[in-house]
Amino acid sequence: MTIASILGAIVIGAIVGALGRLVLPGRQPIGWFLTIAVGIVAALIGTAIAQSLGVATTDGIDWIELVMQIVLAAVGVGLVAGLRRSRSRV
Incomplete structure (x- = not known):
């Protein structure tokens, strides 16, 4: 991995984590x-799922892949x- 790929x-x-967080209603503690860590994991898993489903890679934005990543980020967030709420109540 290069520095550019890590920064990317x-x-x-x-971005994916923030969009996933915006999809959820209310505040998240x-x-x-x-949020960034969840977004990175969601982006990696979403890309893997899109590739396994055969979503074609395009020159522009891969909308189907992006939607998968955002949905996974929302679930992750x-x-x-x-988990954070349940720990704070105990």
Whole structure:
């Protein structure tokens, strides 16, 4: 991995994580670093799922892949926020 690919993963993860967080209603009690981490993981898993489903790679934005990544980020942010809420109640 090069520095550019690592920085690209962080930027894409931040965007995907933020979009996933915006999809969820209400406040999520997680910080931005955790949102970025969830976004990076969601972007990687979403890309792997899109490739396994045979979603064609285009020259522009791969909308189907992006939607998969955002949905996975929303699920991930929801899970992490739920875990954080349950820990704070104990």
